[in-house]
Amino acid sequence: MATASTASPVRIQTDLFINGEFVKAENGATAPTYNPHDNSVIAEVASASTADVDRAVRAATEAFPKWSALSAADRGRMLLKLADLIESRAEEIATLESLDTGHPMRDTMRLDVPRTAMTFRYFGGMADKFEGTVIPVDQGFLNYTLRQPVGVVGQIVPWNFPLMFTSWKMGPALAAGNTVVLKPAALTPLSSLRIAELMQEVGIPKGVVNIIPGAGSAVGQHMAEHQDIAKISFTGSTDVGRRIVKASASNLKRLGLELGGKGANIVFADAHLPAAVNGSAFAIFHNQGQACIAGSRLILHESIADAFLDQFVALAKSIRIGNPLDIATEMGPLTSMGHRDKVLGYCDIAKEQGGQILTGGRAPQNRPELTGGYYVEPTVVEAKPGDRVSCEEVFGPFVVVSRFKTDEEALQIANSVEYGLGGGLWTTNLAKAHRFAAAIRSGMVWINCYKRVNPASPFGGVGSSGYGREMGFEAMHQYTEVKSVWVNVDANIPPFYPR
Numbered sequence: 001m002a003t004a005s006t007a008s009p010v011r012i013q014t015d016l017f018i019n020g021e022f023v024k025a026e027n028g029a030t031a032p033t034y035n036p037h038d039n040s041v042i043a044e045v046a047s048a049s050t051a052d053v054d055r056a057v058r059a060a061t062e063a064f065p066k067w068s069a070l071s072a073a074d075r076g077r078m079l080l081k082l083a084d085l086i087e088s089r090a091e092e093i094a095t096l097e098s099l100d101t102g103h104p105m106r107d108t109m110r111l112d113v114p115r116t117a118m119t120f121r122y123f124g125g126m127a128d129k130f131e132g133t134v135i136p137v138d139q140g141f142l143n144y145t146l147r148q149p150v151g152v153v154g155q156i157v158p159w160n161f162p163l164m165f166t167s168w169k170m171g172p173a174l175a176a177g178n179t180v181v182l183k184p185a186a187l188t189p190l191s192s193l194r195i196a197e198l199m200q201e202v203g204i205p206k207g208v209v210n211i212i213p214g215a216g217s218a219v220g221q222h223m224a225e226h227q228d229i230a231k232i233s234f235t236g237s238t239d240v241g242r243r244i245v246k247a248s249a250s251n252l253k254r255l256g257l258e259l260g261g262k263g264a265n266i267v268f269a270d271a272h273l274p275a276a277v278n279g280s281a282f283a284i285f286h287n288q289g290q291a292c293i294a295g296s297r298l299i300l301h302e303s304i305a306d307a308f309l310d311q312f313v314a315l316a317k318s319i320r321i322g323n324p325l326d327i328a329t330e331m332g333p334l335t336s337m338g339h340r341d342k343v344l345g346y347c348d349i350a351k352e353q354g355g356q357i358l359t360g361g362r363a364p365q366n367r368p369e370l371t372g373g374y375y376v377e378p379t380v381v382e383a384k385p386g387d388r389v390s391c392e393e394v395f396g397p398f399v400v401v402s403r404f405k406t407d408e409e410a411l412q413i414a415n416s417v418e419y420g421l422g423g424g425l426w427t428t429n430l431a432k433a434h435r436f437a438a439a440i441r442s443g444m445v446w447i448n449c450y451k452r453v454n455p456a457s458p459f460g461g462v463g464s465s466g467y468g469r470e471m472g473f474e475a476m477h478q479y480t481e482v483k484s485v486w487v488n489v490d491a492n493i494p495p496f497y498p499r
């Protein structure tokens with residue numbers, strides 16, 4: 001345990017959570033986690049090796065029979081208690097998340113923490129309401145399905161929403177009766193270790209949940225290859241997703257892959273402009289643009305493009321950048337220095353291909369108190385649809401603008417990238433809205449809003465954005481195997497070899 005020097009005291013757990021206990025890495029390794037506001041080290045956190053993966057998988061394997069046999073209501077009750085506990089510690093957990101990731105407190109308090117509790121609560125409530133079916137088959141037979149947990153599930157998550165992902169991943173997995181080994185991103189391990197402490201507090205049995213920060217190339221890779229892990233649920237980049245697909249082949253693991261995105265956000269000529277400007281700013285600048293579903297491509301009808309951009313750029317310039325722990329801050333730093341450099345690199349790439357930086361593209365100016373942190377100004381770039389910045393995921397406060405004349409052109413631009421996760425459109429024309437919702441190649445579409453997420457609503461993508469869905473009943477399906485059971489209920493059924 002370490003303590004951090006913040007306004008509100010937070011508990012910082014720095015050990016791995018294996019078999020219900022906080023333990024050091026077997027080889028004693030640790031890695032620092034940084035505060036993105038000033039590049040200071042918050043704490044040294046135990047860094048797992050492949051031996052620790054094996055320990056965690058053993059613990060999860062041993063815990064599985066009892067946990068899966070527990071009544072669904074009892075499993076659900078523990079998740080409901082966990083949700084309450086998270087809410088009762090909201091400020092402390094929000095502070096921890098803001099400290100480790102750079103998310104502004106106003107967001108972690110308003111979004112990350114309440115949504116984490118909401119998601120655990122949703123799946124806690126779902127546990128005993130998730131049913132099999134009875135299927136009408138041939139006369140004389142009863143056919144029904146059982147939904148059974150898959151076993152030990154490996155969960156690998158990125159650094160952009162580390163707290164929320166604990167609930168997206170573990171909520172459905174645990175409700176369905178699986179046991180879990182979760183690897184948070186090495187950059188942001190603190191909130192998931194805090195959740196492990198709360199799981200201990202609510203009495204989740206030992207071994208059911210194991211949380212092991214460590215390097216993806218070793219720990220994540222070993223999880224993907226592991227013979228005793230039945231499923232990997234992965235959120236992260238498309239490149240690593242491909243590696244996981246290959247690594248999973250040996251035991252034919254089930255996979256859920258939530259990968260990158262390059263969200264199209266189309267504003268039609270008849271859109272309600274103030275709402276579209278505001279919603280489009282939230283779509284890209286919330287969490288410094290570090291969201292796979294970010295509306296990172298603004299596709300504007302030529303007739304409103306100039307008026308839209310005047311307001312949008314003015315709004316981007318007015319966003320209050322600052323220390324994430326200051327409740328007035330609207331935009332914090334990016335989560336790592338390397339990522340900040342990558343995002344700034346894309347500003348150069350944009351310019352090299354003839355793109356125009358309309359605002360931003362640099363660290364905040366004349367703010368000496370921010371120079372030690374990983375800050376980038378909200379950035380708006382106008383570029384051609386085929387340019388690199390229009391196709392590649394930047395994953396920062398960086399939106400690329402293009403203009404269209406016809407609906408066909410808008411759709412062609414929207415569907416011109418390899419990704420297909422989220423997309424949005426702004427129009428007052430009902431028929432057009434539904435036509436585009438069906439035609440945009442993506443797993444999610446928002447009409448006159450953007451980035452709405454709810455634990456009841458399926459979340460996931462198509463194409464290079466991966467496959468499988470999180471949230472809702474879809475998630476429960478993906479954390480269970482369906483078994484079809486046939487019963488002969490007719491004593492007079494004719495024999496198979498009629499003689």
Ligand code: NAP
Binds near residue numbers: 156219235421
């Ligand atoms: P990343 O490099 O793919 O890392 C994601 C996780 O995978 C981390 O925990 C990482 O470990 C681990 N990892 C790295 N190499 C691995 C390997 N060979 N085998 C198994 N695991 C490995 O992605 P990131 O840079 O952290 O996150 C940003 C990306 O995630 C973006 O592309 C974004 O769009 C995507 N994302 C997608 C969604 C979605 O739901 N679709 C949501 C959020 C983010 P370490 O980093 O700790 O070494």
Ligand code: MG
Binds near residue numbers: 035187188
């Ligand atoms: Mg950090």
